[in-house]
Amino acid sequence: MPTATHLDFQAARGVPETHEWPVLHDHPVVDGGAGAGEDEVPVVDLRDADPAKVAAAMARAAEQWGAFLLLGHGVPADLVARVEERIEAMFALPASEKTRAVRGRGESCGYGSPPISGFFDKSMWSEGYTFAPANVRLDLLKLWPDAGPHYLLFCEVMEEFHKGMFALAHKLLGLFLSALGLTAADCAAAAKIADTMAASMHLNWYPKCPDPKRAVGLIAHTDSGYFTFVLQSMVPGLQLFRREPDRWVAVPAMPGAFVINVGDLFNIVTNGRFHNVFHRAVVSRESHRVSLGYFLGPPAQAVVAPLDEALTLDRPRPAYRPVVWREYMGLREKALFVGESALKMIAVAKDDAPQTPKLHETS
Numbered sequence: 001m002p003t004a005t006h007l008d009f010q011a012a013r014g015v016p017e018t019h020e021w022p023v024l025h026d027h028p029v030v031d032g033g034a035g036a037g038e039d040e041v042p043v044v045d046l047r048d049a050d051p052a053k054v055a056a057a058m059a060r061a062a063e064q065w066g067a068f069l070l071l072g073h074g075v076p077a078d079l080v081a082r083v084e085e086r087i088e089a090m091f092a093l094p095a096s097e098k099t100r101a102v103r104g105r106g107e108s109c110g111y112g113s114p115p116i117s118g119f120f121d122k123s124m125w126s127e128g129y130t131f132a133p134a135n136v137r138l139d140l141l142k143l144w145p146d147a148g149p150h151y152l153l154f155c156e157v158m159e160e161f162h163k164g165m166f167a168l169a170h171k172l173l174g175l176f177l178s179a180l181g182l183t184a185a186d187c188a189a190a191a192k193i194a195d196t197m198a199a200s201m202h203l204n205w206y207p208k209c210p211d212p213k214r215a216v217g218l219i220a221h222t223d224s225g226y227f228t229f230v231l232q233s234m235v236p237g238l239q240l241f242r243r244e245p246d247r248w249v250a251v252p253a254m255p256g257a258f259v260i261n262v263g264d265l266f267n268i269v270t271n272g273r274f275h276n277v278f279h280r281a282v283v284s285r286e287s288h289r290v291s292l293g294y295f296l297g298p299p300a301q302a303v304v305a306p307l308d309e310a311l312t313l314d315r316p317r318p319a320y321r322p323v324v325w326r327e328y329m330g331l332r333e334k335a336l337f338v339g340e341s342a343l344k345m346i347a348v349a350k351d352d353a354p355q356t357p358k359l360h361e362t363s
């Protein structure tokens with residue numbers, strides 16, 4: 001697996017061939033900020049007094065975009081600032097320390113490019129760190145075996161963040177499900193999702209790039225789980241893929257907002273109703289950027305399938321066969337190797353399969 005340590009980003013005068021991606025400009029990039037009309041990224045504010053209205057707005061955004069900006073979520077700005085400070089401090093460590101924690105093949109935690117990078121010949125203009133926030137004290141010993149003050153500070157801040165985020169994730173899950181007409185109280189499958197949902201975190205550091213048009217921070221992908229919170233702070237870089245006409249919509253940097261992305265699994269359980277959004281991160285010449293993804297997914301042994309309650313008049317048959325989550329992740333690997341969609345591989349009938357772009361069409 002290529003790791004970011006192959007290149008000293010700070011010293012690079014140009015983009016070497018190893019980091020040069022040929023097809024990054026196949027679709028135009030448009031601004032998704034306020035006033036962009038059709039292209040304006042939907043905003044959901046949890047401070048809205050009517051929960052039914054909030055749930056409906058989330059469902060609309062999930063159906064039409066597979067993404068939205070979330071405001072009024074209650075995670076304090078000063079905590080988010082401390083999280084960002086820790087991310088900056090971690091990536092500023094000398095390469096010799098970071099490489100101690102390199103994520104090996106088949107391992108889920110550690111330093112390096114994100115797992116998806118293993119499926120491409122080219123390397124991305126970024127470094128990453130993946131860990132399970134519920135297990136941060138154990139996971140981070142890999143980077144800080146002496147468990148010194150930096151380790152303690154990192155763990156304390158991430159634990160505090162995880163506590164707030166996990167509660168928020170459950171609140172969002174409840175709203176998503178209620179928009180589908182389900183409550184965990186009266187639907188066993190919905191209750192199971194809520195009871196078994198777990199979080200993973202992936203931190204990204206995108207150094208300044210001398211030639212940003214030839215490199216990419218994070219290659220186009222969908223997330224595999226239910227949904228993801230992305231914190232991109234005040235340096236924009238996240239882009240969402242939209243069809244008809246095909247284009248990349250640049251998500252504006254919005255103070256205090258999280259971006260919510262719908263993943264493959266929410267597309268599965270909603271029988272194709274929620275759209276799993278294809279997205280990527282670009283880099284810039286002027287500023288480096290940090291971001292974090294807080295991913296919600298099921299346990300590896302869970303059997304996932306469209307919820308009976310999500311079958312609708314226009315799609316009364318399940319679009320996907322039941323699949324063990326571990327098996328789905330394996331299919332995703334296979335799909336990535338051939339630029340295919342894993343969802344297609346579990347689709348019951350071709351005609352029923354929701355449309356997702358092929359990886360090689362957009363990357």
Ligand SMILES: C=C1C[C@]23C[C@H]1CC[C@H]2[C@@]12CCC[C@@](C)(C(=O)O1)[C@H]2[C@@H]3C(=O)O
Pocket residue numbers: 114115116117130200201202221222223224225293295297
């Ligand atoms: C729980 C997750 C979710 C992961 C894997 C694991 C930890 C890291 C996440 C990401 C982060 C970057 C994109 C992605 C595609 C990747 O390569 O690593 C994500 C992947 C997924 O959504 O499948």
Ligand SMILES: O=C(O)CCC(=O)C(=O)O
Pocket residue numbers: 202204218223230231232237238279280281290291292293
């Ligand atoms: O850096 C970003 O804005 C995107 C991050 C992301 O998509 C991820 O970590 O999965």
